Amino acid sequence: MSSLFQHLRIHQVFGANTNVGKTIFTTSLVRASALRGKKVFYLKPVSTGPLDDADDHHVNRYTTKYSSLITAECLFRYDEPVSPHLAVKLRDVESTRQPPSDATFIDSVANRIRIYAKSGNAPAHMYLETAGGVHSPTLSGTSQADCYRPLFLPTVLVGDSQLGGISTTISSYESLLLRGYTVDAVVLFHDDYYRNWEYLKPYFAERGVFLATVDHPPGKLADPLQDFASTDQYYESITSVESEGIRSVVDHLDKCHHHRLQDLESMPRRALDSIWWPFVQHGLVQGDKDVNVIDSAYADFFSVTNKNALADRSSTQSVLSPQYDGSASWWTQTFGHAHPSLTMAAAKASGRYGHVMFPQAVHLPALKLAERLLNGPGKGWASRAFFSDNGSTGMEVAIKMALRAFTTRQQHNLNNEEKKELGILGLKGSYHGDTIGAMDACEEGIYTCEWHESKGFWFDPPTVGIKDGEVLINIPASLASFSHSKTVKAESIAWVYEVENRINTPLARAYAMYVTRALEALNQRGGPVLAALVIEPILMGAGGMLFVDPLFQRVLVDTVRGRRSGASHRWSGLPVIFDEVFVGLNRIGVESTGPLLGVYPDISVNAKVLTGGLIPLAVTLTSQSIFEAFLSDSKAEALLHGHSYTAHPIGCEVANETLSMLDKLALSDEWIAAQGSWVKENGDQSPVWSLWDPNFVGEVSKLPQVKEVMALGSVLSIKVEDKAAGYTSQSAQTLFQPLYEPKAPDGILSSAPGGAPFGIHYRTLGDVAYFMTSLNTSVSVIRSIEDRIWETLTST
Template identity: 60%
Template sequence: MSLLFKHFRIHQIFGANTDVGKTILTTALVRGSAALKNRVFYLKPISTGHIEDADDEHIQRHGGPSKDKIETACLYRFHVPVSPHLAAQLAVGDESQKIVSDKTFVNSIASHLERCATQSTTPADMYVETAGGVHSPTLSGVTQLDCYRPLFLPTILVGDSRLGGISATISAYESLLLRGYIVDAILLFRDEYYRNSDYLTPYFAERGVEVVAFDAPPPIPADVAEKIASTERYYDHLVSKGGILPLLRNLDTRHEQRIAELSSMARRSQDTFWWPFVQHGLVKSEEDVTVIDSASSDFFSVHKSNTTSGSSLQSQLDGSASWWTQALGHAHPSLTLAAARASGRYGHVMFPQATHAPALQLAESLLQSGPGKGWASRVFFSDDGSTGMEVALKMALRAFSVREGLEGADRKALGVLGLRGSYHGDTIGAMDACAEEGVYTCEWHNAKGFWFDPPTVSIQQGRPVITLPPALASGAEPSDPDVTMSWVYDVAERLETPLAAVYRAYIERTLESLEKEGGPRLAALVLEPLVMGAGGMIFVDPLFQRVLVDVVRARGPAPEELNSWRGMPVIFDEVFVGLYRLGMQSTIPLLGITPDVSVHAKILTGGLVPLAVTLASDSVFRAFHGTEKASALLHGHSYTAHALGCEVANETLRLVEKETQSEAWTKARALWEPSPGTQPVVWSLWDPQFLHTVSCMDKVAEVMAMGTVLSIKFKDPEAGYVSHSAQTWLQSIKCYDPKSFSVHFRTLGMSRTL
């Protein structure tokens, strides 16, 4: 939603406090701009109090010699002289005044700014003046900083020249900074006694922000005519000799520099970056580079240098949740403050044989009420999902080696059991735990193990379908046309079905054949439960995964210790699917089994900072327990249990749990009820009728949705990760519509995922 026009400079004006002279200095800015530009626009989004005292009326009265160039407006006017949120509540009974949402409020401001910009064909300025201090509430009660943030307008802060004003000004500036605002200048009055400007000028100079101090207004005469004349003389002084014109030139320069910086970023990036997952030979022009100026909620603000009219910043929906890390939206203030809180308290801390409150709180939460509840006893911290899986593999392979008494070369020859199409990360060990697919590979990739082709679940032509791989198709009945989604995911009910028996026999037969043929000794079962993400959003039949775990565990002798792993340790890679990505905290209750090791990341910190956790059962932990250091888990990272990540994770989990109790969550679940009042086994935030409609489209092979995930697979004879068909078909939604927004997406071969 951010607005940036080449010939139309916009600045939003915040006050460090109430009664700091914000309107007086804004009037001077407007008068100065009118002296330099052809047109000047002023907007007061919210005004409370009598019309004669309104700030936009003051601008009109004191616009100066060029007042005919000035246009003022107020969008929401309330006559009670109280805080905007209270004024809105008091006006509820008035049919002309209604409480509006933050989204409606911000959209109305954006629409007004765009109208003003299109009216001006020559250089012009715009000033948006807020009410009170930076944290004064808007109509909904949300603080101004958070409410206005989607607009992301360059900011002028009017500081406080009174006693205590140094602290108030710095605090206001830091509040703006924590929310990502660009502060171009700080203005305040001179006070010969407190001399706040003398301190603040060098303080902010070190931070690259200009401070401009102005003479304070003269005492207000009792005579009305003299009051008007005195005010006019004061404004004339500020514009002609008081420093307004040099300030305006500096603001224009900052505006031009920002446009120049954004315009050059695509070219400079092409010359500098080695992008992940990108074939640079296909990046043909600067237009192929997404220049992200800022992000807020579910949207990026991207720069388009070839715009002939309108804003060069355009809204773009983050259609892939930023590689599936986002759950609460970009630039969430609570997460930002959590990171700042931990940064201020800790910075970096060494973690071996140490503890700190954010890490301990997170670990206890994960074990006592999170995905590790009831089975895990230990939490190991790492940096991201891939490294978390490296840890999980080390844990499982060591546990297997210790129990089996393996040494030397026998330990090196171990393999894993999994599903074809799985993906566990790009580090070497995680890659080796996946089948050789020809895409996620490198020269050292040495796939170690065996991978079943799994049965899948999808919606085709409006109905759920279980699709069996060729190895199973001949020995099982085709999918029942009357099958429901709730039945497909009711694993307990399906365990005694004929299809479960077919799955069990197939898995047992395959494992026995591998042993006879001298295949790799399998030491761990590694699964992405329910959905294999990067491999193409493959929704695996949950019954197959449940039966696979049951068969693996039944093949091993009963362990001597109660609750110890059996057969081989089972790893759940819940990096993608966990923490309510699929509408459930963990896939464990649905599958009806617990793993021995599980890995969580992505949503864990709401996409703000890197962090991953590997949870392990006590029996796996004991394989490393002893008195010799060589038998310990000698794995770690410089940022293990980084306090910032842990604090952000704690806040993320709190907010996500709160979201699961929200009205929107409840309403979405209700749409998936098999019958009124019956809780669905699985559900989606995507409307089932929408899925039905899309699944019946000619170009669509199948769709599937669960929780926040939507997967659309197109009919494509060259289907696969390297296919460009989806990219081509979806290009139209990546094009910008000035009345709406474009969509940022990343296709997985022929899959389009949201």
């Protein structure tokens, strides 16, 4: 992951093209740094072509007088003077050897950087020279811009001074920006014929990027000794104290390094003085040490400040450490952070549209997304897609739709006052967002506020968990008298989710009797008129990672509809809303929960995974019968609800790319292998599966400090033993606190990018700790996280 040291200033040198003088400029930077008495490290990760022409040899040849200060190395060397991805194939043409993977390549570079950093704590400089242009392939064939991104090294871009160089320089700069690189300086030759520098200097000045030029090197001379003397004299002229060119670049790079360290050091205090965090009690924040400073993020890892290394000016440790994003950044990350495909999708829509008004209009990204969702999670029941900003507002829309549909059908039985007091039927522990309407659809609890007025009735649901290797359905006290048991032992996880096979069991009949009698009692007490059923199907997230018995939710839907449910074409009884903001789109291993429950909603909401964690967007899907409740000749009877950024093209384009990538991921070897590990004993394919290893889940459930554990899809939930259970409990936070410390699990190599020891950023819900991967997290990373969790639990 990112490497940043107090004493070692590192810059990566990219070229806008081949033959732009990248090695000339890098050699000049090396000499200028050595001239100041700095220890200098030069690294050429990949070199192709004859050894005499190798760039690291060139650096050594023209820095002889500073040889005691300079180390120049190459990691991967190939004889053929071709692109690295071809060179490795040509060398191994007669063998079955595979080229080094991107992970192996980056680990090698990162390890070399750590060796340089540990060689001393005197101020030093390092320059890493890439090969060819920004998008030239690495050994695996991956673009350099993507391959090197996990290291997140500040960059010097060598511009192109030749014909067409303005375009290649700007294009290279924009390619680096799109991948998050910080370009500290642009350098190029001062060519008086094409005069590219004359155009590029103000261009980059407007963007706050430093640009410097130097004269072209002399032409190659036939006599080797004369050529050496001529070239050496050139380097002397552009790096001397009297020269402004390269010396000014080195000064600027030093300032950039210093300012970056200053920012990282000051950010905690500045944040404490200016930011009001969500879900944080500021009275419990004890100071700068409690602020997690995220410098960058890539794949499944944050790059965060190592506060000890930052405070110790003599430290040879990296100021930055990898930290696994154990909550998928509030359940949004789908393919990890900074995925270039999603970034490009956002840039494409931004460049084509920006944002455009949506009422009675259409643009291709929104249309394609609506059609994709209607034929995906909405297949068989939904006919319309309504766009909004995020999960909470998507749920507000859903509730408004359901209440209108109900009042339209019941208009002769309801007066205006009764319409204003309509209630919601749901489950205890529900959470649908923090807007007032979404809060009103939940029982009063920890998330509500002064304006909240809970309107409705909420059942205490039976839940599923694994304890001591056994799958148990935990029956709440209010229901126990109907089921005659507080727990029901399940045959397996797969059996729990085979709802159709359980629908005629005694437990299903007990659930139906409990629901029916509770609703009858509510009606007799003169409770609120219930106008919609709102549930988080399968898994209730913010309420404590409650894995609800799917049979109960199926029975609940059937009961309120007054019939056995399949596809919902005309709603009956009460409109049914599925809040799939958290669980939808494969977060728990299925695209939609309808097929798992054997019942479809009248309205559903998708968000979070929808845009891969890159940008907010929500879509509320609805059946035709709900849509028709708003059809009229009167404008006042329309759905008068909208947001300034409704169906914004950037969000829609990113969502389309996300769904396309999900379709491919569903066919990947990784998913197929994970699904296979959860196959039932009789050999049939299980309807549910997880990226977490089933043996790990079972063994964790046997630990004495664990009350129960459960896993579906990318979600792992561990409930700890705690007499003071609930959201305000600190038991899970305390138990898993060691996970924050950067380290590799005992006896194995780190699986973080760059091979560095890593910490785990996780969140708790009182006595519940949950861990969540991206949907494409590698098997090696997941196994490493499991090892860290096991190590933490067994060492307490």
